[in-house]
Amino acid sequence: xxxxxxxVVIILALAAAVTVLPGxxxxxxxxxxxxxVVMLGxxxxxxxxxxxxxxxxxxxxxxxxxxxxxxxxxxxTIALVGTSRMWDTGAGSIAWLALIAAACFGVYxxxxxxxxx
Numbered sequence: 001x002x003x004x005x006x007x008v009v010i011i012l013a014l015a016a017a018v019t020v021l022p023g024x025x026x027x028x029x030x031x032x033x034x035x036x037v038v039m040l041g042x043x044x045x046x047x048x049x050x051x052x053x054x055x056x057x058x059x060x061x062x063x064x065x066x067x068x069x070x071x072x073x074x075x076x077t078i079a080l081v082g083t084s085r086m087w088d089t090g091a092g093s094i095a096w097l098a099l100i101a102a103a104c105f106g107v108y109x110x111x112x113x114x115x116x117x
Contacts, residue, residue, distance in 0.1 A: 057114075065110045072106030075099050 018028045051058070058066060079086070079099035086092035 061110060061114060065113055068106045069110045072103040072110070075106070076103035079103065 086096040
């Protein structure tokens with residue numbers, strides 16, 4: 001019960017900071033950026049930990065499938081990072097869809113070939 005009350009108080013304090021303080025919009029932007037940095041840090045930590053735990057299986061894929069996997073993950077990352085800019089034009093939207101489709105197919109291909117044996 002006290003943890004819930006604490007969380008509600010934190011949310012109310014953040015809302016008061018945005019509403020009452022001059023430049024509250026800047027405060028909300030700073031809070032949002034801090035939360036994004038924490039989330040990205042946690043995501044990187046998760047990816048590094050998963051890589052360390054599954055290193056033997058990743059190397060067991062072989063050079064070709066490992067290259068397809070890394071290329072697919074890279075293409076998906078580039079597409080997701082550039083989503084807002086790519087969706088501004090028609091050609092960019094088609095390129096975004098093609099990158100996401102290629103990335104998904106590459107990961108699926110590697111998964112399927114890893115499960116064949």
